[in-house]
Amino acid sequence: MQTETTLAQADVSELDLVKRCQAGETEAFDELVTRYRTRIFAMIYNMVHNEQDAWDLAQDSFVKAWKSIKRFRGRSSFYTWIYRIVMNVTIDWLRKKQVKGAGVEFDDAIQLREVNPASKTLPKADPLPYERMERTEVRGRIDNAIAQLSPEHRAVILMKETEGMQYHEIAEALGCSIGTVMSRLFYARKKLQNLLKDVYENI
Amino acid sequence: MFMKTFEEKWTAWLDDQLTGKELEDFEASLPDKEAAEAEKRDATKLGTLLKQELGAQPFSNEEFFSHQLRERIARENAQDRSASGGARSTWWTVPRLVWTGAVSLAIFMICAVAVMREKAPGERSEYLTQILNMRVDPAISPNATVSVFETKGDRVTVIWTEGLQSLPSDYAAK
Numbered sequence: 001m002q003t004e005t006t007l008a009q010a011d012v013s014e015l016d017l018v019k020r021c022q023a024g025e026t027e028a029f030d031e032l033v034t035r036y037r038t039r040i041f042a043m044i045y046n047m048v049h050n051e052q053d054a055w056d057l058a059q060d061s062f063v064k065a066w067k068s069i070k071r072f073r074g075r076s077s078f079y080t081w082i083y084r085i086v087m088n089v090t091i092d093w094l095r096k097k098q099v100k101g102a103g104v105e106f107d108d109a110i111q112l113r114e115v116n117p118a119s120k121t122l123p124k125a126d127p128l129p130y131e132r133m134e135r136t137e138v139r140g141r142i143d144n145a146i147a148q149l150s151p152e153h154r155a156v157i158l159m160k161e162t163e164g165m166q167y168h169e170i171a172e173a174l175g176c177s178i179g180t181v182m183s184r185l186f187y188a189r190k191k192l193q194n195l196l197k198d199v200y201e202n203i
Numbered sequence: 204m205f206m207k208t209f210e211e212k213w214t215a216w217l218d219d220q221l222t223g224k225e226l227e228d229f230e231a232s233l234p235d236k237e238a239a240e241a242e243k244r245d246a247t248k249l250g251t252l253l254k255q256e257l258g259a260q261p262f263s264n265e266e267f268f269s270h271q272l273r274e275r276i277a278r279e280n281a282q283d284r285s286a287s288g289g290a291r292s293t294w295w296t297v298p299r300l301v302w303t304g305a306v307s308l309a310i311f312m313i314c315a316v317a318v319m320r321e322k323a324p325g326e327r328s329e330y331l332t333q334i335l336n337m338r339v340d341p342a343i344s345p346n347a348t349v350s351v352f353e354t355k356g357d358r359v360t361v362i363w364t365e366g367l368q369s370l371p372s373d374y375a376a377k
Contacts, residue, residue, distance in 0.1 A: 037268055055268065066276050067279070139256055161253040182215060183214070189246055193242075200248040
């Protein structure tokens with residue numbers, strides 16, 4: 001865990017990187033990308049359940065961030081700021097996809113499970129085959145349950161539970177009030193508890 | 204933290220964000236505290252499950268991701284530069300157009316003034332006017348005036364009369 005001092009140092013250097021980006025230094029932006037690419041890819045992947053789409057959306061988000069970095073005023077952390085871009089890009093994409101045809105995401109989740117079993121959850125030391133199957137199944141159940149949430153509810157629950165973000169940070173990232181965040185969390189949790197009760201009870 | 208709805212209070216309670224009087228009031232308002240506690244435990248388990256399963260996502264091909272992004276940004280930057288170059292050339296033609304318009308207008312005005320001056324009406328002939336005024340009878344037409352304009356170059360003479368009640372008997376100016 002980072003101490004307050006190291007966190008402050010990290011923030012200072014991050015601000016420095018942002019300033020260099022604003023001066024047009026692509027190397028500084030590359031450094032910021034390296035810091036956040038894994039978390040951002042994971043976040044998007046958990047929302048869209050398709051590796052290729054997550055890759056493309058993460059790329060789009062970073063390109064948008066680069067284009068608008070001059071407008072970043074430092075009122076929030078860079079992390080919250082870029083999450084806002086990521087969420088806008090991903091939620092827009094999910095809405096468009098829902099308009100085109102509902103239920104496609106389920107197919108993607110199934111495809112991932114069938115074609116590339118456990119690739120997302122495989123630790124370095126390979127688990128036993130039955131353990132792998134079990135984890136793949138659990139992952140599939142979670143993906144299917146999350147896919148039943150609206151894009152906004154997905155965003156809120158993932159930011160809270162997997163990223164450990166505070167209510168105000170989520171509100172900033174989504175451009176809504178803290179009350180809305182808490183209300184969405186309430187409904188997202190209720191739905192996931194119903195859908196995944198047998199999964200978390202058996203773990 | 205000011206919370207209005209039950210959903211907001213419940214969420215804050217699950218996440219251990221309620222303290223002091225808010226916590227006491229909320230717990231007192233619960234009809235079945237044991238069921239609520241059970242649901243809180245469920246929510247905690249759900250959170251743990253999500254964190255465990257979705258939290259650590261290995262990202263393969265990280266370097267390729269960055270490489271692809273670098274190339275894309277370089278392309279976008281090049282496009283922006285060419286777009287702003289195009290914009291600059293467009294801006295360059297706007298003042299040029301303005302200047303061309305202004306110069307054309309000035310040339311037109313100079314030509315128009317020159318032509319108008321050339322076509323200026325003939326000068327009033329004081330001498331002829333005096334003669335004609337003498338021939339108009341002041342008893343019949345007391346306020347009558349007669350003016351003669353002539354352009355010698357064009358051989359044109361205009362006689363302009365005002366207030367004439369009747370023509371003099373010997374009409375022609377001799």
